[in-house]
Each structure stands twice: as structure tokens, then as C-alpha cells.
Amino acid sequence: MLKLNDISISFGEKQVLKKVSFEIQSGEILGVLGNNGVGKTTLFEIIAQWKRNFSGELFLEEEKLQRKDVVYLEAKPQFYSRITGKEHLDLFKVKYPNFDYEEWNKVFQLPLNDLVDHYSTGMKKRLALMMLLSSDAPIILLDEPFIGLDVEASFDLDKIILSLKEKGKIILIASHTISSLQKLCDSIYHFANGEIANVFHKDAFDTLDNYAEDFFKNDHQKTLDKLL
Numbered sequence: 349m350l351k352l353n354d355i356s357i358s359f360g361e362k363q364v365l366k367k368v369s370f371e372i373q374s375g376e377i378l379g380v381l382g383n384n385g386v387g388k389t390t391l392f393e394i395i396a397q398w399k400r401n402f403s404g405e406l407f408l409e410e411e412k413l414q415r416k417d418v419v420y421l422e423a424k425p426q427f428y429s430r431i432t433g434k435e436h437l438d439l440f441k442v443k444y445p446n447f448d449y450e451e452w453n454k455v456f457q458l459p460l461n462d463l464v465d466h467y468s469t470g471m472k473k474r475l476a477l478m479m480l481l482s483s484d485a486p487i488i489l490l491d492e493p494f495i496g497l498d499v500e501a502s503f504d505l506d507k508i509i510l511s512l513k514e515k516g517k518i519i520l521i522a523s524h525t526i527s528s529l530q531k532l533c534d535s536i537y538h539f540a541n542g543e544i545a546n547v548f549h550k551d552a553f554d555t556l557d558n559y560a561e562d563f564f565k566n567d568h569q570k571t572l573d574k575l576l
């Protein structure tokens with residue numbers, strides 16, 4: 349179980365997360381939904397232990413959460429520019445020697461001998477996913493995992509995520525695509541104003557579309573309607 353206790357973070361005057369607390373069990377997939385800038389990436393960076401300037405506590409099975417417990421697929425994965433896909437994977441192979449990336453590349457179909465600089469957005473996402481899959485960390489954070497993937501790769505990713513769930517991983521997915529979250533998640537948290545504004549469990553997912561339509565309607569819609 350991953351447990352977050354009273355996680356808060358501010359940037360200057362702006363408090364982005366306000367005493368956020370929740371728990372996720374092994375084998376559970378949690379969807380994180382919220383407007384641009386609400387703090388989804390910040391939350392993931394805190395769980396991945398990339399941030400120091402926050403308050404609150406994180407536990408995995410009652411032990412303090414450690415960096416090695418988490419793998420994180422960033423919305424825009426970063427790579428070393430001057431090395432190939434294969435060389436990136438070789439770096440991971442040192443740590444995870446059992447990962448058979450040649451076999452996995454039959455699924456991901458990357459030109460592994462090309463420089464990553466020459467990869468398309470979707471190819472970079474696939475490479476980042478392969479690197480993530482080579483790890484055996486119990487917690488997996490996926491920030492906008494479907495953006496940039498073609499239809500076939502998106503189907504593959506659905507299947508991969510569900511198989512990781514079966515293996516007992518704790519998975520968090522941040523996405524603006526409600527249908528992807530509905531398809532995969534056990535529950536979906538809607539974040540607003542630094543807090544969990546609403547929690548939807550699977551049996552209430554059919555109410556999410558109407559809720560989102562009402563919630564995300566905002567004042568500037570009137571301006572937009574006028575402009576159009």
C-alpha cells in the first residue's frame with residue numbers, strides 16, 4: 349500500500365497542493381484528473397522523490413517511501429541527446445540484467461541503433477516505456493502516457509498497464525482523457541484548488557462525463573462563445 353499523509357507544497361506565494369492524503373493498494377490503478385496547472389505533475393514528482401520542498405509523509409507498506417520504489421514516465425520524457433536508443437537501454441541493462449529488450453522491441457519496434465534525437469515524439473514515449481518496464485519498482489507513475497502514441501501503441505499500453513496491475517503494481521495515471529482513465533482505473537480523483545475535490549469509484553464512472561462537463565464549464569466559455 350502507498351500512503352500519502354498531508355502532502356503540501358508551495359511555489360512562492362502559490363500553494364499548489366494542500367494537505368493531500370490518500371492510500372492506494374497493490375494492484376490498484378488510480379486516475380488523476382484536473383485542469384492544467386492544478387498540480388498533477390508536482391504530485392508525481394513528490395511521489396518519485398524528485399522534490400524536496402514539500403511537507404507531509406509518504407509510506408510504502410508502513411516503511412518510508414524510497415526513490416527506488418518508484419518509476420516515473422514523464423509527460424515529455426528526457427533523454428541524453430547524443431546516444432542511441434540501444435545505448436539508453438544498455439544503461440538500464442546494467443541495473444536490470446534480466447530485461448530482454450530485444451524481445452520487447454518486437455512490440456515497441458524502435459530503430460534502436462538511431463540517435464534518440466532523431467526519434468519522433470511517439471518513439472521517445474515508447475523508449476521511455478521500455479526503460480520503465482525494465483525496472484521492477486512496485487509503484488508506477490504515468491503522466492499523460494497516451495499522448496504521442498499511435499492507436500496500435502495505445503492498445504498495447506492498455507494491455508501492458510492491466511498486466512502490471514495483475515502483477516500487483518500500484519499505478520497512478522494522470523490524464524486529460526477521461527475515457528482512457530475510465531477504461532483502466534479502479535478509481536479517479538479529481539483535483540481542484542490543491543485538493544481532492546471529488547473521488548469516483550468504478551461503479552460511478554458513468555457519472556463522470558456529466559460531472560466533468562459541469563465542472564470544467566467556466567467563465568471564459570462566455571467570452572469564447574462571443575468570439576466564435
Ligand SMILES: Nc1ncnc2c1ncn2[C@@H]1O[C@H](COP(=O)(O)OP(=O)(O)OP(=O)(O)O)[C@@H](O)[C@H]1O
Nearest residue numbers: 359360364382383384385386387388389390391423
Ligand atoms: N519549479 C516550479 N516553480 C514555480 N512554479 C512551479 C514549479 N513547478 C510547478 N509550478 C507551478 O505549480 C502549478 C502546478 O504545476 P503542475 O505542472 O504540477 O501542473 P499539472 O496539473 O501537471 O498541469 P498540466 O495539466 O498542464 O500538465 C502550476 O501553477 C505551475 O506553474
